[in-house]
Amino acid sequence: MAELRIKLIKSLSGRHDKHIATAKSLGLTKIGSETVQPDNPQTRGKIEQIKYLITVVEE
Secondary structure, eight states: OOEEEEEEOSOOTTSOHHHHHHHHHTTOOSTTOEEEEEOSHHHHHHHHHTTTTEEEEEO
16 A cells, blocks of 8 residues: 655644644644655545645655
């Protein structure tokens, strides 16, 4: 199964509450934190919502 490596590159402070909650649901809390998530529609939807805060690498 394909996976996505997601890295938080911008701060969460001052962002919309929904965007902060989305980042935390992906396991991203601090700048530079990384997580590996499955490539599915739910994860893609979360990525689309906070794409301005993260970088994504397909593995």
